[in-house]
Amino acid sequence: MSAGKRTPRRTPGIRDVAAAAGVSVTTVSHVLNDTPHTRTADETKIRVKEAAARLGYQPNRLARGLRTQASGMVGLVTEEIATTPHAGRIILGAQEEASRHNLTLAIINSQLNHAPEVGSREVQAFLDRQVDGLIYATVYHDVVVPPEELLSVPAVLIGARDIGGKIPSVMPDERGGAASVVEHLVAAGHRRIAFAATAIDVPATRGRLLGFRDGMLAAGLDPDEFVVEAEPEAAGGYAATHALLGAGRSSAARPTAVFCYNDRMAMGAYRAIAELGLAVPTDVSVVGFDNQDPIPTSLFPALTTVALPHYELGAAAVEAIIRLKTEGGADLPEASEPQLLSCPIVERGSVAAPVRGTAA
Amino acid sequence: MSAGKRTPRRTPGIRDVAAAAGVSVTTVSHVLNDTPHTRTADETKIRVKEAAARLGYQPNRLARGLRTQASGMVGLVTEEIATTPHAGRIILGAQEEASRHNLTLAIINSQLNHAPEVGSREVQAFLDRQVDGLIYATVYHDVVVPPEELLSVPAVLIGARDIGGKIPSVMPDERGGAASVVEHLVAAGHRRIAFAATAIDVPATRGRLLGFRDGMLAAGLDPDEFVVEAEPEAAGGYAATHALLGAGRSSAARPTAVFCYNDRMAMGAYRAIAELGLAVPTDVSVVGFDNQDPIPTSLFPALTTVALPHYELGAAAVEAIIRLKTEGGADLPEASEPQLLSCPIVERGSVAAPVRGTAA
């Protein structure tokens, strides 16, 4: 409609807007950015805005970034994202929180790294792009030794602590989540509660077992009576459950509930329970951990489990970045004390009161 | 060690390198970028490289991007990434392929959008960042109507076709994958093969059913005899399997294999089969689709299923972007014909020969 004589091939720049509005680029910049401490006549403002809208002007973020020394990007490096169930939700949480602050999230995957050293190639790639902040997400390490460059920009760790104590971190409160499961089971009337644990060396292993013990102790129960170890897979849960409920045990010596280290184990537990001719939750209650899609809702009855706050972890990480940027940084409390995000129980159908009341 | 009198607070720029090497920035740029059609004395090259290394010089990609009009970023907008199982693998494939080409992947999530219009806010956000290419990934639509701006840059769709036929796309060959399952089952000796289908309106539904029919027809079998519809969840697979194998049917009229629309349904099928006192795969073979972690390996016996090439989809999308950038674009064949990526069967333990040979 409002076509000039030739279609501008390039996308319009601030200069085009200035020309169209009959003002300087300075003025265009001020009105479009609402620069503080700047007065512009309302009539001028309107002219500028109209011109910008008419031309479909969109500021070039690269240019702005170069000038302001702020790219408006935050980089997320994830350690072997593909192997983490639901890493997608960490990314989503980080991305949406970033968007809320007008930031763009960029991603680089780091090879699974059994050494605790954070890949510095990945960090450097982001630094070259002048990211405003850096998030490093890991699942395999308690503690991580980040490359020195990481300190040159606001940074936060997900799921691990900085060995140097300089970089703040956010992590799931696995211990608290596990303790709350015991509490939940005790409230339902259980006293003989088993834990199907694992020996795999990841932070979650220790946290969940500790939480189980916290809960048992708090309820005045023996935390060691029904703990068995197995591999953290369905087969392990199957084996553990057979060991717990199988032949050797008299029914009065059997646990009435089994809390599994993860949902995959719970899946195996269901199968073992069915084989034993028992039913969930009537004969035995079971609880999982991870809320690992699609297990809990695909099991029958649906599995009560504990959710990992993946989305929240991602979002909290970028919130922390923002805080570091604005508040300055070095002296933030988070650096020393990791921020723990709670792991809520999601109740479904696998917990009920035990068949017969159990005496203390 | 080689410290000057004051630690440079800022990161070194090309000017610092030039000064350190005693040459012009032009020369530094040429040697560091290996600019073609340019001669530089070897001795000079060495001096420059040493100076760059000594200072730890890293070129500022923002500045380079502004100058070259190429940001070195490709943008991925995913539609509701979180709800797609394994969207993480699409991201991973795209990211790694991008890295191979020295590109960085940025991500924006788009709200799940039941209309086929692609969100133009997300696209615009990337355009503002001068991305070199744009990928739009969807799972809920066959065909999508992209905003006009999407054409202003090399773009490719994952999992959907452009209604305008201008944007190339890559998608999984669900139909071929389903057909190969039937072939696999026939080769194992099955002739009475059931399909637990669904009516949900997503592209996968039609493709898989079509593939099932292709396979049955190719084997000279009736494609309609054992098709039942159910919801695409464990409960649906359970119901469908009961309908297929349950009371009403004489054993000779029962299918010997059930191919489930997805792995969740297969999970329900296992449960129904166990309830019926039958065993997988001795009495009935079952095959899933999706290779949805952690189902296939958590089931006993492990589930034979069809894998979706998520990683490959992501990688192929950025490959297509690269091709569009170099080869020019508009006249590429992909634009009209989607690139189909094969969905391979992953054989595990849930298929065996049927108990008794079945006559034609």
Added chain:
DNA sequence: CTGAAAGCGCTTACAG
């Protein structure tokens, strides 16, 4: 209330 000018850190004709 508005604008001319410098400059962010690079790359790239162009000249020598």
Added chain:
DNA sequence: CTGAAAGCGCTTACAG
């Protein structure tokens, strides 16, 4: 073989 200079598209003191 090497360098001076322009310019990518913005923002921001500074001056008027």
